[in-house]
Amino acid sequence: MLNVEQIIYGRWVIPLEAETESDKSVLEHYAVVIDNGIIVDILSADTCRKKYQGTIEHHLDKHALLPGFINTHTHAAMSLMRGMADDLPLMDWLNNYIWPTESKCVNYKFVKQGTELAIAEMLRSGTTTFNDMYFFPDAAAKAAEQSGIRACIGLIVIDFPSAWAKDGAEYLHKGLELYEQYRHHPLITTAFAPHAPYTVSDDNLIKLNALAEELDIPVHIHLHETTDEIQQSLSNTALRPIKRLQQLGLLSPSLLAVHMTQLQEDEFEVLQRYGVNVVHCPQSNMKLASGFCPVSRLLENNINTALGTDGAASNNDLDMLGELQSAALLAKAVSGNAASVPAYSALRIATINGAKALGIDRITGSLVKGKAADIIAIDLDTIETQPVYHPVSQVVYSASREQISDVWVHGKHLLKERKLMTIDEGKVMQQTREWKESVEG
Amino acid sequence: MLNVEQIIYGRWVIPLEAETESDKSVLEHYAVVIDNGIIVDILSADTCRKKYQGTIEHHLDKHALLPGFINTHTHAAMSLMRGMADDLPLMDWLNNYIWPTESKCVNYKFVKQGTELAIAEMLRSGTTTFNDMYFFPDAAAKAAEQSGIRACIGLIVIDFPSAWAKDGAEYLHKGLELYEQYRHHPLITTAFAPHAPYTVSDDNLIKLNALAEELDIPVHIHLHETTDEIQQSLSNTALRPIKRLQQLGLLSPSLLAVHMTQLQEDEFEVLQRYGVNVVHCPQSNMKLASGFCPVSRLLENNINTALGTDGAASNNDLDMLGELQSAALLAKAVSGNAASVPAYSALRIATINGAKALGIDRITGSLVKGKAADIIAIDLDTIETQPVYHPVSQVVYSASREQISDVWVHGKHLLKERKLMTIDEGKVMQQTREWKESVEG
Numbered sequence: 001m002l003n004v005e006q007i008i009y010g011r012w013v014i015p016l017e018a019e020t021e022s023d024k025s026v027l028e029h030y031a032v033v034i035d036n037g038i039i040v041d042i043l044s045a046d047t048c049r050k051k052y053q054g055t056i057e058h059h060l061d062k063h064a065l066l067p068g069f070i071n072t073h074t075h076a077a078m079s080l081m082r083g084m085a086d087d088l089p090l091m092d093w094l095n096n097y098i099w100p101t102e103s104k105c106v107n108y109k110f111v112k113q114g115t116e117l118a119i120a121e122m123l124r125s126g127t128t129t130f131n132d133m134y135f136f137p138d139a140a141a142k143a144a145e146q147s148g149i150r151a152c153i154g155l156i157v158i159d160f161p162s163a164w165a166k167d168g169a170e171y172l173h174k175g176l177e178l179y180e181q182y183r184h185h186p187l188i189t190t191a192f193a194p195h196a197p198y199t200v201s202d203d204n205l206i207k208l209n210a211l212a213e214e215l216d217i218p219v220h221i222h223l224h225e226t227t228d229e230i231q232q233s234l235s236n237t238a239l240r241p242i243k244r245l246q247q248l249g250l251l252s253p254s255l256l257a258v259h260m261t262q263l264q265e266d267e268f269e270v271l272q273r274y275g276v277n278v279v280h281c282p283q284s285n286m287k288l289a290s291g292f293c294p295v296s297r298l299l300e301n302n303i304n305t306a307l308g309t310d311g312a313a314s315n316n317d318l319d320m321l322g323e324l325q326s327a328a329l330l331a332k333a334v335s336g337n338a339a340s341v342p343a344y345s346a347l348r349i350a351t352i353n354g355a356k357a358l359g360i361d362r363i364t365g366s367l368v369k370g371k372a373a374d375i376i377a378i379d380l381d382t383i384e385t386q387p388v389y390h391p392v393s394q395v396v397y398s399a400s401r402e403q404i405s406d407v408w409v410h411g412k413h414l415l416k417e418r419k420l421m422t423i424d425e426g427k428v429m430q431q432t433r434e435w436k437e438s439v440e441g
Numbered sequence: 442m443l444n445v446e447q448i449i450y451g452r453w454v455i456p457l458e459a460e461t462e463s464d465k466s467v468l469e470h471y472a473v474v475i476d477n478g479i480i481v482d483i484l485s486a487d488t489c490r491k492k493y494q495g496t497i498e499h500h501l502d503k504h505a506l507l508p509g510f511i512n513t514h515t516h517a518a519m520s521l522m523r524g525m526a527d528d529l530p531l532m533d534w535l536n537n538y539i540w541p542t543e544s545k546c547v548n549y550k551f552v553k554q555g556t557e558l559a560i561a562e563m564l565r566s567g568t569t570t571f572n573d574m575y576f577f578p579d580a581a582a583k584a585a586e587q588s589g590i591r592a593c594i595g596l597i598v599i600d601f602p603s604a605w606a607k608d609g610a611e612y613l614h615k616g617l618e619l620y621e622q623y624r625h626h627p628l629i630t631t632a633f634a635p636h637a638p639y640t641v642s643d644d645n646l647i648k649l650n651a652l653a654e655e656l657d658i659p660v661h662i663h664l665h666e667t668t669d670e671i672q673q674s675l676s677n678t679a680l681r682p683i684k685r686l687q688q689l690g691l692l693s694p695s696l697l698a699v700h701m702t703q704l705q706e707d708e709f710e711v712l713q714r715y716g717v718n719v720v721h722c723p724q725s726n727m728k729l730a731s732g733f734c735p736v737s738r739l740l741e742n743n744i745n746t747a748l749g750t751d752g753a754a755s756n757n758d759l760d761m762l763g764e765l766q767s768a769a770l771l772a773k774a775v776s777g778n779a780a781s782v783p784a785y786s787a788l789r790i791a792t793i794n795g796a797k798a799l800g801i802d803r804i805t806g807s808l809v810k811g812k813a814a815d816i817i818a819i820d821l822d823t824i825e826t827q828p829v830y831h832p833v834s835q836v837v838y839s840a841s842r843e844q845i846s847d848v849w850v851h852g853k854h855l856l857k858e859r860k861l862m863t864i865d866e867g868k869v870m871q872q873t874r875e876w877k878e879s880v881e882g
Contacts, residue, residue: 082827083834087773087783120824286770287838289779316838317825326767329727332528338730342528383561384758384842386523386870387877393524397728397757401825402843429827436828 006034006411007054008375009045010065012391015367016351021344026391032065034373037411042367060406062381064391066347067366068128068374068407069320070354072279073220073258073308075134076143077106077114079121080435081313090226090288098313101439102135107163111139113431118318119147120423125319125401128374128409131256131279131308131358133193133220135164138178141188148412148422150374152358154193154220155179157208159201168204172211179215187410189360191218191256196225197241198232202248209250218254218359221245225259226290242267251276256357258308259284260298261291268301277304277357280349282326284310295327296335299345306354319401324350328396343396373411379403447475447852448495449816450486451506453832456808457792462785467832473506475814478852483808501847503822505832507788508807509569509815509848510761511795513720514661514699514749516575517584518547518555520562521876522754531667531729539754542880543576548604552580554872559759560588561864566760566842569815569850572697572720572749572799574634574661576605579619582629589853589863591815593799595634595661596620598649600642609645613652620656628851630801632659632697637666638682639673643689650691659695659800662686666700667731683708692717697798699749700725701739702732709742718745718798721790723767725751736768737776740786747795760842765791769837784837814852820844 013030031048033041041052078098085097111134122130132140133154144151155175157168165171175192182188192208194200212219223241224230233241245251253275260278271278280293298305307327309318324346331341341349355365364374378399380386385394385403407415414421454471472489474482482493519539526538552575563571573581574595585592596616598609606612616633623629633649635641641649653660664682665671674682686692694716701719712719721734739746748768750759765787772782782790796806805815819840821827826835826844848856855862 080828082830083839084830086831086834086838087780089779093779117824117827124824283770286774287779289773289777289781292774312839316834319825319841322763322841326770329724329767330771332730333727333733336730338530338534338728339528340730381870383558383565383866383869384760386558386873387521387880389523389525389877389881390527393527393757397527398524398753400760400763400841400843402841425824428824429822432827436830439828440830 001053002051003053003055004033004035004040005054006056007048007052008032008034008058008060008065009048010060010063010377012064013042013367014064014066014347014392015042016067016347017366017368021342021392025344032367032373032375034411037373039367039369039371039373041369058406060377063377063379063405064395065367065375065377066395067351067364068376068409069126069350070306070358070365071122071127071130071309071318071320072256072306072354072357073281073310074118074130074132074318075311076118076130076132076140077111077134078311078313079118079318080110080114080432080439082316084313084439086316105439106135108136108139110435111136112143113435115140115143116147116423116428117432118312119143119149120420120425120428121318123147123149123407123415123420124404124418125321126376126404126407127318127320128376128407129354129364131191131220133195135162141178141182144188145185146422148187148409148414150187150364150409152189152191152218153178153182154191156193156195157204158195158199159204160199168201172207176211179217189217189358191220193220196222196229197244198229205248205250209248212254218256219250220256220258222259223257224262227262230262242270246270253277254359259290259293261285261293263294268297268303271303272301277306279306279308279357280327281308281310282330283323284314288314292330292334294334295331296337296340299341304353304356305349306357307350320350321399321401321404325396343392346396347392373408375408376404377406379405442494443492444494444496445474445476445481446495447497448489448493449473449475449499449501449506450489451501451504451818453505454483454808455505455507455788455833456483457508457788458807458809462783462833466785473808473814473816475852478814480808480810480812480814482810499847501818504818504820504846505836506808506816506818507836508792508805509817509850510567510791511747511799511806512563512568512571512750512759512761513697513747513795513798514722514751515559515571515573515759516752517559517571517573517581518552518575519752519754520559520759521551521555521873521880523757525754525880527757546880547576549577549580551876552577553584554876556581556584557588557864557869558873559753560584560590561861561866561869562759564588564590564848564856564861564864565845565859566762567817567845567848568759568761569817569848570795570805572632572661572795574636576603582619582623585629586626587863589628589850589855591628591805591850593630593632593659594619594623595632597634597636598645599636599640600645601640609642613648617652620658630658630799632661632799634661637663637670638685639670646689646691650689653695659697659798660691661697661699663700664698665703668703671703683711687711694718695800700731700734702726702734704735709738709744712744713742718747720747720749720798721768722749722751723771724764725755729755733771733775735775736772737778737781740782745794745797746790747798748791761791762840762842762845766837784833787837788833814849816849817845818847820846
């Protein structure tokens with residue numbers, strides 16, 4: 001018998017490592033063996049019982065075990081503005097609600113406590129990694145670090161002064177400081193996060209891109225979100241934003257292009273050739289009437305497509321299970337093909353594709369030996385997910401967030417039978433109520 | 442002090458009676474007073490405490506109280522086939538999975554127990570009335586009656602023999618028998634339910650329509666679901682289905698036209714003129730790639746639009762809260778207008794509009810004096826729905842089914858702190874597992 005740190009026995013284990021579904025995609029009565037936070041074996045429960053002894057053993061005999069979700073586009077702290085203003089056109093929403101509130105309220109504490117609220121929600125809905133973009137990224141990093149979740153923290157760059165930085169040079173400088181602070185952290189990585197082509201100058205884009213290349217970190221940007229963005233870019237530069245980024249040298253496998261609802265025929269080939277990653281945010285795109293991201297065509301063109309919820313002020317949740325269901329359903333409607341983005345693909349979009357986009361797919365995104373134990377358990381033994389003909393279908397089309405019972409990040413048990421283990425839920429609720437008063441005050 | 446049967450104190454009461462939202466749409470610290478299953482008063486909590494004494498009193502100080510959801514299109518028993526076959530084009534799905542299973546398995550017991558599973562799920566997600574269409578409607582009616590939920594049971598008519606009836610005459614005859622059996626029932630109503638224009642002959646449509654008029658009950662039909670349906674109808678009859686129904690005399694305020702993803706310019710006027718009700722099933726339409734129902738335009742044209750989940754074999758859940766969120770988001774994307782189908786409208790679509798379509802809006806669908814106490818309570822004091830700036834927004838865009846804590850139908854407490862009071866959940870789970878064996882066997 002080998003002694004190991006932890007064994008999770010699951011009724012089903014769905015590793016999501018293989019690109020396409022097969023009869024090996026769902027392993028029934030299997031176990032995941034963990035040591036030092038790393039998956040050291042995945043084998044049948046029977047064999048496991050003979051071979052390994054865990055210091056801790058979990059028996060989840062009604063549950064499917066999957067890699068945790070990778071929420072590849074968030075503005076975590078904006079959870080404090082959840083539902084503050086809805087059903088409004090984008091510019092009205094920004095000009096009259098979001099921006100005034102940000103001017104009034106956003107500071108280190110707002111971002112720290114807003115991100116705590118967001119992380120609590122994300123862990124309760126199975127997210128083990130998030131990729132954030134917001135002011136005071138140092139506060140977001142601190143919140144992530146304290147909770148034990150994995151995160152890629154965006155080093156925001158925008159041509160406007162904010163409470164965080166006064167100009168491009170200061171955004172870059174503060175970003176580099178944060179990069180230095182976390183470069184050896186086991187769970188926190190960083191990415192440059194220029195807000196959007198229309199809010200960052202050529203000069204700053206060139207500078208941050210050179211730094212990103214030098215440091216080998218990703219670049220995370222809103223791109224081709226709306227028709228307005230395209231029109232404005234054509235008026236100002238005579239180029240579509242993607243063409244402008246191409247000319248500035250930003251298109252690469254390190255780029256995460258978020259939204260991408262506006263794509264011309266020739267742009268699929270460009271994205272494919274440069275290995276650009278697309279981050280799809282279906283609920284945000286619908287809610288703000290931005291358009292439809294052509295996910296099926298992106299996948300057909302071998303363009304890595306990940307999934308994000310966007311901020312809770314525009315979505316209004318950070319629930320990746322709901323989001324991947326929307327992605328699977330909407331792709332069929334948009335492509336006119338009921339077979340497009342099948343359940344298994346939707347799960348890959350929400351996990352391993354996010355890890356690839358962030359350059360951390362050797363560490364997380366699927367359940368295989370050698371990767372970190374970033375694992376979620378979904379209880380399928382409920383009225384809502386019975387009968388279980390195909391666990392993958394039940395997870396994607398029938399389960400909802402409350403069925404996620406347990407979450408581990410790097411082997412650490414962060415959600416245990418629906419209870420947050422590293423976050424004081426009552427304290428987060430109290431902080432949140434207080435922020436509501438400040439925002440409204 | 443007046444003695445009454447029951448008082449429900451809620452942090453917020455959202456009656457949904459008024460057509461448009463105002464500052465009276467959300468009543469804070471209010472109470473709903475119930476006697477003999479009927480709402481006898483709605484007033485401020487302070488006044489209520491002075492005026493009424495309830496035999497039973499509920500204090501839901503973290504909850505929003507709303508009228509229960511009206512799921513206006515279901516095939517309840519198909520829950521037993523949930524997730525059996527997904528991600529397939531419609532005809533492959535029907536020919537190779539659904540129809541063979543139905544031939545093999547569908548009988549009284551299948552429908553009774555399948556409907557029990559469905560009702561358990563519906564009550565746990567806030568549905569207080571459902572409008573069903575399936576074989577063995579007598580079994581569905583019995584399941585509804587035993588559970589205490591409100592239901593409109595479809596008297597199915599289809600030109601093909603089934604285990605339920607051998608031909609049009611027998612479908613009609615058995616339908617009439619069921620109508621007679623339930624015509625005085627307080628919670629169960631009936632409607633004729635011709636499956637679709639392409640599966641029911643002119644002759645049978647005329648007959649059932651005459652009967653429906655005579656008995657003053659609705660007619661519930663799938664209509665304009667896909668482009669194929671339209672094309673086939675044009676080839677066979679040189680008429681679009683809606684035109685054919687118009688000529689046969691079926692267009693009226695008693696008609697529930699389900700799906701309606703294919704609408705020409707002139708058809709909006711026709712629907713409006715005849716007072717036809719449309720039932721929107723956004724998730725089913727997306728999943729089967731049927732098309733987009735133009736909900737915003739229907740509402741602009743004053744066409745009563747209700748909401749349904751469709752059967753769990755094609756959706757794959759009966760969760761009206763998820764469905765109304767999809768309806769609100771998708772309408773914005775389809776219309777290109779972020780202001781269309783705001784949260785308040787989405788709730789009306791899921792409640793009072795369904796009651797109107799079924800002709801029971803004097804009895805249910807909103808919280809007003811004189812209507813039945815068909816009420817749900819949604820707990821908004823969770824990480825996922827904090828902070829609460831606008832309860833209506835939180836319900837529509839952030840809450841999910843597990844937050845529905847309590848459900849009453851006609852004053853009877855059917856879900857109490859998440860526990861089903863009239864359904865043995867363990868027995869339903871066991872039956873469901875057994876049916877899975879039969880279906881696969």
